[in-house]
Amino acid sequence: MKENKKSKKYLEIMKTARELFWKHGFRRVTIQEIxxxxxxxxxxxxxxxxxxxxxxxxxxxxxxxxxxxxxNRLMDEDIPTQEKIKKIILLKTEGTDNISREFMEDFYIDTESGLKDFVEEKTREAWNRLLKDYKRAQEKGIFRDDFKPEFLLHISFKMIEILKDEKLLGLYNTPQELILEFTKFVTYGISPYDTK
Structure with a gap:
């Protein structure tokens, strides 16, 4: 099976599915279309x-x-903290690129397919690893030592609830804009910051 996963056709299915799921969600995309x-x-x-x-x-x-x-590669880079923060936000931007409301509903809200529970579990696992990375970054002086990484874990799960708010979603052109607004707010507050 490992050989199959590295085949060109396997990779093409994965690439296509990601593109279609991000754009149209899970339910609207068919196997035939993929x-x-x-x-x-x-x-x-x-x-x-x-x-x-x-x-x-x-x-x-x-x-x-x-x-x-x-x-992890970013955290290992020998660059100033502000540069790391900008790159973390850029990673978030890339990860949510072309994300649609349908994707958010199907992967984060809808309970029928079972994807919501799966996504929550994978997200929880990722955050548990991130907590360790953030704590190591604190020890190195990259992040404030009085910062509680667990706070980020807790509010990241609250973000799923926020994404259900149609009124709030309506303020933004795309879910990605709302996610990035949330990320920047947590990172910078309402202070101006250098976007370069």
Missing amino acids: CEKAGVSKMTFYKHFPNKIDLAKTVFTNEVTQGMEKF
Whole structure:
């Protein structure tokens, strides 16, 4: 199975599924649509994935893993704290690029498919690793020593509730804008900051 995961067709299915799920959510995207856009047959799809839910979970897990790897490389960089913070926000921007309301609803709110529980569990696992990284960063003097990383974990789960608020979502053109507003608010408050 490991060889299959590295095949060109497998990678094309993953890339296509991510693009379509981020843009249209899970429910609206069909296996047929993924296959057509990826240029693979349904037989090839089923060779790699038993169903669309398994594919969605694999895509999401892959995103979390890649995000953690990028974050760890960033934390190891020998650059000033302000530069690290800007790059953390850039990582968040890249991770939420082209994210749609449908994606947010299907992956974070809808309970029918089981994706919500899966996403919450994967997010919790990622945050537990991040807590350790933030604490190590505090020890190195990168972040304030009176900062409680657990606060970020708690409010990240509150963000899911915030994303259900249609009135608040309506203030922004895309869910990504709201997520980035939230991230910048937590990072900078309402103070001006250098965006360069």
